[in-house]
Amino acid sequence: MGQPVIIQIERIYYPIIAIIGVTANLLTIVILSRGSYGLSKCITRYLVAMAAGDLLVLIFDVILYEIKDAYFAYSFLNYTPICSLNLALIFTSIDCSVWLTVAFTFDRFITICCQKLRTKYSTEKTAVAVIAVVFSLSILENVPIYFVFEPREIIDNVPWSCYVKSSFYTLPIWVAFLWLETILTPFVPFVLILLLNALTIRHIILANRVRRGLRGNNNSENHNDPEMENRRKSIILLLAISSSFILLWTVPFLCYICVQFTDIQFMVGNYNDPFTIMEQTGYMLRTLSCCTNTFIYAASQRKFRDELKNMIKRPLSLIMYSFQ
DSSP: OOOOHHHHHHHHHHHHHHHHHHHHHHHHHHHHHTTOSOOOHHHHHHHHHHHHHHHHHIIIIIIIIIIHHHHOTTSGGGBHHHHHHHHHHHHHHHHHHHHHHHHHHHHHHHHHHOHHHHHHHSSHHHHHHHHHHHHHHHHHHTGGGGGSEEOSEEETTEEESOEEOGGGGTSHHHHHHHHHHHIIIIIHHHHHHHHHHHHHHHHHHHHHHHHHHHHOSOHHHHHTOHHHHHHHHHHHHHHHHHHHHHHHHHHHHHHHHHHHHSSOOSSOSOTTSHHHHHHHHHHHHHHHTTTHHHHHHHHHOHHHHHHHHHHHHHHHHHHHHHTO
């Protein structure tokens, strides 16, 4: 009997995501780090950190877990202690990626809606501090994940692979930990991103109405208003990143909710089960969210698009020159 359809899809999907995602995030980090993108240092710090967080998810989750399980099932990475460590790093990198998106959304909210706080909060120093706190708390929060798993099998006295301990679903301390994990990622980020975006959009709409009233009803003047143009670009970038996160995290979010409010368990091995198929689809969409920001920047920001074209043209030019 052949493999389940969802497994066949994953064996093709994850290598493609790894190639595209790792390349896209590395290019993003290089372009933004060069400082020629025209953004403030505060925004640049957040975008670089978000790309780094997405890159870590692709490394630990996609390459060292999904691809490793599909093509190198009995490598040293499948020893239970290493497997448990990698799973803890997967959850850590996911938390970093999610909460850096929240931090960026909050920074844009402060910058756009809170004029008095903007000069104090939206600075490079604050951005670096927030990023450091997000990474540190994500590591501390997920240390217990290492102790959630036990060997799936023991071969020649060597523990292989990882399996969720049955006590994880029954012991009060683990049940509380699972609730905390679900609340912190992704429930709270969902609520915060939606709320902050709603408040930001409301503020921009009201501010634009006031500005139009002050400038009069001259359409040509409004069209050439640089302040309104900057706000338009800011809201496009913010909404594109936030909407992408919400859409691609909806399925895994629903899976987490189902685990909490029903008797369904996650990480089960029956890949023909409808919930497991939904769960695996959610994981694929979640990893896709680690690849989208680069394309959002390229689609919405002309300077980023120009820098990306230049980076692609240079090696191609060198290759063509070498053959001349």
